[in-house]
Amino acid sequence: MANILVVDDELGIRDLLSEILNDEGHNVELAENAAQARVARSRARPDLVLLDIWMPDTDGVTLLKEWSATGLLSMPVIMMSGHATIDTAVEATRIGAQAFLEKPITLQKLLKAVEQGLAREGARKVMAGTSTATASVDLTVEAAMTGGLLLPSAQDMGPAGRQNFELDKPLRDARDEFEKAYFEFHLAKEGGSMTRVAEKTGLERTHLYRKLKQLGVDLSRGKRQGGN
Numbered sequence: 001m002a003n004i005l006v007v008d009d010e011l012g013i014r015d016l017l018s019e020i021l022n023d024e025g026h027n028v029e030l031a032e033n034a035a036q037a038r039v040a041r042s043r044a045r046p047d048l049v050l051l052d053i054w055m056p057d058t059d060g061v062t063l064l065k066e067w068s069a070t071g072l073l074s075m076p077v078i079m080m081s082g083h084a085t086i087d088t089a090v091e092a093t094r095i096g097a098q099a100f101l102e103k104p105i106t107l108q109k110l111l112k113a114v115e116q117g118l119a120r121e122g123a124r125k126v127m128a129g130t131s132t133a134t135a136s137v138d139l140t141v142e143a144a145m146t147g148g149l150l151l152p153s154a155q156d157m158g159p160a161g162r163q164n165f166e167l168d169k170p171l172r173d174a175r176d177e178f179e180k181a182y183f184e185f186h187l188a189k190e191g192g193s194m195t196r197v198a199e200k201t202g203l204e205r206t207h208l209y210r211k212l213k214q215l216g217v218d219l220s221r222g223k224r225q226g227g228n
Contacts, residue, residue: 001024001026001027001191002026002027002047002048003026003027003044003046003048004027004029004050005029005030005040005046005049006018006028006030006031006049006050007033007037007049007051007063008052008055008080009033009052009054010052011032013080017050017105018030020111023194023195024114024193024195024196026114029046033055034057034058034059034063035057035058037063045075047075047076047121048077048118048121049077050080050101050114051077051080052079052080052081053080053081053088054081054083054084060079061088061091061092061095064079064096065095073095073096075121076098076117076120077096077098078097078099078101078113078117079097079099079101080100080102081102081103082102082103082104098113098116099113099116099117101113111195176215180215180217182201183212184217186201194208
């Protein structure tokens, strides 16, 4: 998926965002202040940065200005704050921030902002000729979220996508067989994202984990197909 840098001085926020983004299949690096963010940025350019505005050493807007002035603002940056004013958000956007998320950040808003950020970055790379993942400039959100690779269609997914069920068996066995194929289909379709599969199937994530374990579903299947 993508390499995402999360910069926030609150441990709880860093842990929460890391858990969500890791669950989406992203590689996440954490920084608790601007100094650590500078080191992380110089070591390897992230695909996207989630940057808190209020930090003890250097605030996020100042760091954003610094990156912009030195030519280091070459990745999408999404600002975060629970106390910022509209003027601050406007200033950050003017400097080069792509979006602004107000804390507490909802799951839906976070994932949407990250999707849009990665989609724009993917399209920019294609336009610049630096991406070999796909030759198409019309990059979809799904392609951007999987590094430019399209997920297999239901017809190309093998048994999970076009299962022929045997009806001459006990109902419970037939139901388990169908449910396993059903969840494998959605795991492959959503690139292994448990969050998206939970939303799609209408199950709580904890319940979904238990269900998949009970059915013997290979949880790495969707992520492997999304990354090949």
